[in-house]
Amino acid sequence: MKPILEVRDLQVNFDTVDGTVHAVNGVSLDLHQGETLGVVGESGSGKSVSMMSLLRLIPQPPGRIVAGEALFRYGDQEVDLISLKKRPMVSIRGNRIGFIFQDPLSSLNPLMTIGDQIRESIERHTSRRGTEARKRVIELLDQVGIPDPEARYRNYPHQFSGGMRQRVMIAIAIACDPEIVIADEPTTALDVTVQAQIVDLMNRLSEELGIAVIWISHDLGVVAGIADRVAVMYGGTIIETGSVDGLYAHPRHPYTVGLLGALPKLHINEPELVNISGTPPSLFAPPTQCPFEPRCPWAFDRCRAERPPLEPIQSASNETHLSACWYDLENDRPRRRQA
Amino acid sequence: MRLDALETRGLRSPVQRFLKLILRDKAGLFGVVLFAFVILVALLAPTLAPHDPLQQNLRASRQPPAWHEEGSWDHPLGTDNLGRDMLSRIMYGTRVSLTVGFVGVVIASTLGLVLGLLAGYTGGRTDSIIMGITNLFLAVPYLLLVVVVASVLGRSLLNVILIFGFTNAPLFVRITRGEVLRIRQSGYVESAVSLGATRTRILIDHILPNLIGPLLTVATFEMSGMIFYEAGLGFLGLSVPPSIPSWGNMLAAGRQYIQFSPWIATFPGLAIVVTSLSMNLLGDWLRDLLDPKIRRSAS
Numbered sequence: 001m002k003p004i005l006e007v008r009d010l011q012v013n014f015d016t017v018d019g020t021v022h023a024v025n026g027v028s029l030d031l032h033q034g035e036t037l038g039v040v041g042e043s044g045s046g047k048s049v050s051m052m053s054l055l056r057l058i059p060q061p062p063g064r065i066v067a068g069e070a071l072f073r074y075g076d077q078e079v080d081l082i083s084l085k086k087r088p089m090v091s092i093r094g095n096r097i098g099f100i101f102q103d104p105l106s107s108l109n110p111l112m113t114i115g116d117q118i119r120e121s122i123e124r125h126t127s128r129r130g131t132e133a134r135k136r137v138i139e140l141l142d143q144v145g146i147p148d149p150e151a152r153y154r155n156y157p158h159q160f161s162g163g164m165r166q167r168v169m170i171a172i173a174i175a176c177d178p179e180i181v182i183a184d185e186p187t188t189a190l191d192v193t194v195q196a197q198i199v200d201l202m203n204r205l206s207e208e209l210g211i212a213v214i215w216i217s218h219d220l221g222v223v224a225g226i227a228d229r230v231a232v233m234y235g236g237t238i239i240e241t242g243s244v245d246g247l248y249a250h251p252r253h254p255y256t257v258g259l260l261g262a263l264p265k266l267h268i269n270e271p272e273l274v275n276i277s278g279t280p281p282s283l284f285a286p287p288t289q290c291p292f293e294p295r296c297p298w299a300f301d302r303c304r305a306e307r308p309p310l311e312p313i314q315s316a317s318n319e320t321h322l323s324a325c326w327y328d329l330e331n332d333r334p335r336r337r338q339a
Numbered sequence: 340m341r342l343d344a345l346e347t348r349g350l351r352s353p354v355q356r357f358l359k360l361i362l363r364d365k366a367g368l369f370g371v372v373l374f375a376f377v378i379l380v381a382l383l384a385p386t387l388a389p390h391d392p393l394q395q396n397l398r399a400s401r402q403p404p405a406w407h408e409e410g411s412w413d414h415p416l417g418t419d420n421l422g423r424d425m426l427s428r429i430m431y432g433t434r435v436s437l438t439v440g441f442v443g444v445v446i447a448s449t450l451g452l453v454l455g456l457l458a459g460y461t462g463g464r465t466d467s468i469i470m471g472i473t474n475l476f477l478a479v480p481y482l483l484l485v486v487v488v489a490s491v492l493g494r495s496l497l498n499v500i501l502i503f504g505f506t507n508a509p510l511f512v513r514i515t516r517g518e519v520l521r522i523r524q525s526g527y528v529e530s531a532v533s534l535g536a537t538r539t540r541i542l543i544d545h546i547l548p549n550l551i552g553p554l555l556t557v558a559t560f561e562m563s564g565m566i567f568y569e570a571g572l573g574f575l576g577l578s579v580p581p582s583i584p585s586w587g588n589m590l591a592a593g594r595q596y597i598q599f600s601p602w603i604a605t606f607p608g609l610a611i612v613v614t615s616l617s618m619n620l621l622g623d624w625l626r627d628l629l630d631p632k633i634r635r636s637a638s
Binding site for chain 2: 055057090091092093094095098099101103105106107108109110111112120121124125156158169172
């Protein structure tokens, strides 16, 4: 079966007074129906920008989608989100693709009741009106685990706790039975116990409703708990992708290796936390080399000359484990050049 | 017991809640009552006034207020230099002041709201043009403009209102534009965009409701300001013609007698203070009422 979302070579620039920032440099990914894809990376790695570009939610200007396509298949339709006209784009947002933001408090209008805010999206995209729309809202509130939904309908955002607000945001995102929900660090502003509840809720909903989820996060632990597959981003590009189990157990890209190595371990007493030395690359330079080369202990001359493409790892089993590196970590030698 | 039954128990009824809401802000309540009183006086001036405000009686000129030993209850607040009843004149003056303040603010805020929304929401060239004109307007000395207009077009109530309306509009433009820019950046607008909301929907559901609070506060403040300035212009002889009883005109007339008949200037002055005070208190009260966060909290 064809993936419902196929992103190819997405490139996004930002024009600033200091020069052009190459925020996203050729991101390609597939998303299948009902699957959860975790997108991880540090701040500035381009994970939010690339995902927001899919719905063209980045401010343009200064943002500019330079190249790429994003084929989105729903029903028997296939559209390219990047070249889509404004009007059909607006009818896809919140309808076929839902979006959940990081901060649930600022994402809700303080002067509107919770119920009305969920209802807004339903009335925008479906034919439900009046009591029918109201019934749907209450059903949604119940579905995302808010007790006493009839009474809560009339509440204002400030009467909800952080976790409950995020549940409301989830209710808004799934209100129109979307094919895809993009969640941009939805648990970052919440404390750990609430995080776990939200992760459980999303797992349950995506399973029950068959929604494909793109879960953006910088928390490898959270992603391990929710995702089927992971894409690791660095310097505006995906440097490694694979199933959660495969990638966490056998990281093939030096950055992923460093990232997983930097996770604090509870079972041994570490005198100091491990980090990856150096800083993320400046994105002003056009992407001509491997972005991780300056921080990579295995870097060699080819890394400076050519940008490594995201390619399947030969040794991997039948799963699709891809890595963008000139060095073959498994055999501890540079990858052989193809003829 | 079921959960919802538990939650309903101990909740105030809507009537109780409304009363609680009004009664807890004592200063606000005072402002509301005072303002209602001022409006009533303006509306009922012909019925309430004991005398015709224009009726002169030179034999009874400069009579002191009733509680003074030379005063009489026929003229509770005394009479002015032409023997006109002070109380009646102040009552009729309320009409002038409130009309100037109210209509002036309506003109200024409507103009400001429309232009500010246009500037803030469309941005780009429209924004530059509107803000350019606004800043140009702000740079013109306002009193000079008033003097010029009043001397060219003559003294009339309509002119005063129009001048106040137009000269105060730039303030509303700037505030509206600033607020629109702030609200546009907010998470809930971003979130609404991601839900496929159209520009019109965002304007109606998110930007306008969030504009009302700040604009209302400025509007009440400006309203009392306009009443002040109308009186000031009247004092300079630039406001409504002297035939119309207005607080400013009364102040101006009382100036030369302040030494021996201080009540002629004092009472219109007091009327101005009371009206302005009631408006400022009302403004705070309304703003709190429109904020669900403050509205819901117990104290």
